[in-house]
Amino acid sequence: MTKPKPWLSLSGIGVFAVLLLAVAPLVLTDHWLNNLGKYCCWAIAAVGIGLAWGRGGMLVMGQGVFFALGAYSMAMHLTLETAGDRVPGFMVLYDPLAPLPAFWEPFRSTAFTLLAIVLLPVVLAGVLGYALFKRGVKGAYFAILSQALAVALATLISSTIRETGGDTGLSDFKYFFGFVLNDPANKVMVYLIAAALLVMCLLAVWQLYRSRFGELLVATRDAEERVRFLGYDPANVKLVAFVFSALMASIGGAMFVPIVGIITPAEIGAAASILMIAGVAFGGRASLFGPALGAMAVGWGQSSLGSTWPESWTYILGLLFIVVILFLPNGLSSLPARFARTRRSAAQQPAPAIATAELEGVRS
Amino acid sequence: MTDASLVVTNLRVEFSGFVAVSGVSFDAHPGEVRFLIGPNGAGKTTCIDAITGLVRATGSARLGEKELLGQQVHRIVRLGVGRTFQTASVFEELTVLQNLDIAAGRHRTPASLLRARRGTDASIEQALEETGLTGELATPAGILSHGQKQWLEIAMLLVQDAKVLLLDEPVAGMSHDERAATGDLVQRIAAKRIVLVVEHDMDFMRRFATRVTVLHQGKVLSQGTVAEVQADPQVQEVYLGTADAIAVGTPNRTEV
Numbered sequence: 317m318t319k320p321k322p323w324l325s326l327s328g329i330g331v332f333a334v335l336l337l338a339v340a341p342l343v344l345t346d347h348w349l350n351n352l353g354k355y356c357c358w359a360i361a362a363v364g365i366g367l368a369w370g371r372g373g374m375l376v377m378g379q380g381v382f383f384a385l386g387a388y389s390m391a392m393h394l395t396l397e398t399a400g401d402r403v404p405g406f407m408v409l410y411d412p413l414a415p416l417p418a419f420w421e422p423f424r425s426t427a428f429t430l431l432a433i434v435l436l437p438v439v440l441a442g443v444l445g446y447a448l449f450k451r452g453v454k455g456a457y458f459a460i461l462s463q464a465l466a467v468a469l470a471t472l473i474s475s476t477i478r479e480t481g482g483d484t485g486l487s488d489f490k491y492f493f494g495f496v497l498n499d500p501a502n503k504v505m506v507y508l509i510a511a512a513l514l515v516m517c518l519l520a521v522w523q524l525y526r527s528r529f530g531e532l533l534v535a536t537r538d539a540e541e542r543v544r545f546l547g548y549d550p551a552n553v554k555l556v557a558f559v560f561s562a563l564m565a566s567i568g569g570a571m572f573v574p575i576v577g578i579i580t581p582a583e584i585g586a587a588a589s590i591l592m593i594a595g596v597a598f599g600g601r602a603s604l605f606g607p608a609l610g611a612m613a614v615g616w617g618q619s620s621l622g623s624t625w626p627e628s629w630t631y632i633l634g635l636l637f638i639v640v641i642l643f644l645p646n647g648l649s650s651l652p653a654r655f656a657r658t659r660r661s662a663a664q665q666p667a668p669a670i671a672t673a674e675l676e677g678v679r680s
Numbered sequence: 681m682t683d684a685s686l687v688v689t690n691l692r693v694e695f696s697g698f699v700a701v702s703g704v705s706f707d708a709h710p711g712e713v714r715f716l717i718g719p720n721g722a723g724k725t726t727c728i729d730a731i732t733g734l735v736r737a738t739g740s741a742r743l744g745e746k747e748l749l750g751q752q753v754h755r756i757v758r759l760g761v762g763r764t765f766q767t768a769s770v771f772e773e774l775t776v777l778q779n780l781d782i783a784a785g786r787h788r789t790p791a792s793l794l795r796a797r798r799g800t801d802a803s804i805e806q807a808l809e810e811t812g813l814t815g816e817l818a819t820p821a822g823i824l825s826h827g828q829k830q831w832l833e834i835a836m837l838l839v840q841d842a843k844v845l846l847l848d849e850p851v852a853g854m855s856h857d858e859r860a861a862t863g864d865l866v867q868r869i870a871a872k873r874i875v876l877v878v879e880h881d882m883d884f885m886r887r888f889a890t891r892v893t894v895l896h897q898g899k900v901l902s903q904g905t906v907a908e909v910q911a912d913p914q915v916q917e918v919y920l921g922t923a924d925a926i927a928v929g930t931p932n933r934t935e936v
Contacts, residue, residue, distance in 0.1 A: 529793040545732070546782060547758045
């Protein structure tokens with residue numbers, strides 16, 4: 317494996333952090349800073365997908381499920397914070413005397429909400445991954461199953477309009493853990509939290525990729541049976557990567573809510589899950605920066621090109637994918653390495669000719 | 681390293697009605713190079729698959745006091761049984777060092793897995809020297825020569841501290857010199873370990889085998905030293921007959 321020096325990638329993360337945390341708030345308008353915050357949330361989920369899919373070979377087509385766990389935990393807390401002692405507005409709409417559903421109650425607590433954002437995806441991915449990987453479910457079956465879960469969860473939320481807001485989703489949050497969300501300064505703060513979390517996720521996978529676990533994960537991806545014959549249980553290796561990726565999706569979802577101000581089933585269903593995967597494929601699934609940058613690029617395309625040409629944007633996106641997958645199967649981040657390789661082989665071209673000439677010289 | 685022996689008794693493997701191996705018994709001890717030979721489809725590889733938990737089998741395969749049959753693949757490995765495959769299967773995208781480091785890793789704690797590797801384990805250096813791969817430390821395994829890949833696999837067994845090494849056709853496709861080097865390597869390794877070699881190559885067997893078991897159609901045909909086995913009229917008959925058998929072809933079973 318041609319591997320860039322770890323310190324080089326680390327300084328890359330440093331540059332990225334400076335750009336996101338220091339430069340972006342100074343040069344971008346409020347509107348674009350908020351958009352960038354949204355892309356950061358997708359990028360956090362994408363970093364996890366890069367870990368599970370790029371390095372672990374698990375095509376996680378339903379990360380929307382874990383994105384939803386974080387997003388709805390956060391949204392429920394913010395809704396309750398906004399409603400104060402009363403029952404949230406949308407519930408009263410259907411039945412003015414309705415009590416708050418029991419599962420909403422604990423989300424009044426800040427600590428419980430934060431814990432839920434971390435623990436819910438870890439537990440669900442842990443149980444799901446254990447059941448699937450121990451039975452050797454992989455490849456297309458795993459992908460279809462995870463996708464089906466995202467569809468099922470989106471349908472469940474759509475159909476429980478009284479408890480979850482249904483297709484309209486949860487929105488109109490006024491406070492974020494005591495901070496007024498309309499205040500521009502607080503908006504910058506929320507953005508900075510999301511950006512900082514993205515940098516932390518990048519640091520986490522940087523360490524994972526350079527660790528022995530990272531090597532073992534690649535080995536498991538490429539030859540699962542062989543890993544078994546070295547005394548490891550590959551199911552455990554994959555489980556760890558899957559749980560990490562679920563956690564990252566959940567964190568991305570949780571920050572998405574205060575930044576965008578609304579969460580609906582459309583943001584977590586099949587299409588949204590595929591769009592997350594698409595960004596990762598576009599950027600380069602096995603590289604460190606590829607997934608994050610790819611997700612941010614797709615996000616940017618959606619809000620800029622998508623608003624200029626709403627009809628043709630999906631075609632542009634589709635065309636981009638065909639081109640990238642045809643000519644750069646490892647994503648845009650493989651472009652520099654490929655460029656360097658062609659240059660090197662071009663430089664080496666004359667060498668064999670000289671060698672043959674020398675050989676002939678020796679013979680004669 | 682160990683005094684325990686590998687004792688296989690009355691091994692039987694059935695693939696949905698087709699009996700691949702039946703009533704096979706043999707043993708292998710540290711200090712000898714044990715060979716398992718036989719014509720195509722005789723059940724040699726199936727025996728190894730059964731011992732390593734890849735296929736279900738009845739009977740018994742004991743390493744010292746411990747029964748191997750019925751255990752999960754990775755648990756059998758943890759008891760000290762390692763194997764190679766007919767087609768060298770190394771992690772092609774990883775370097776030689778990374779391959780060996782993963783092989784050496786099953787004793788490591790989860791916490792140490794999350795750290796980066798610093799330096800090279802002593803066992804890895806030793807295995808590199810033993811297999812002559814010291815110069816290839818940073819080479820991606822995918823671009824090693826065929827022979828070097830097989831040696832890397834053997835080196836992986838050494839660092840994983842296997843007490844039993846099951847080598848499935850280790851010299852297939854190797855040059856004459858590589859065969860000799862592999863034979864010497866196998867003999868050196870076998871001094872302290874149990875080594876069982878499945879092979880087609882009769883010259884290689886004659887040069888390096890201590891004891892031989894001949895399988896034919898899933899049964900033991902003959903057992904003993906090279907000279908004893910060669911003198912066995914049954915073996916001669918089977919091996920003279922193989923030319924026909926190969927010409928007709930026995931497509932009912934492909935070797936794993």
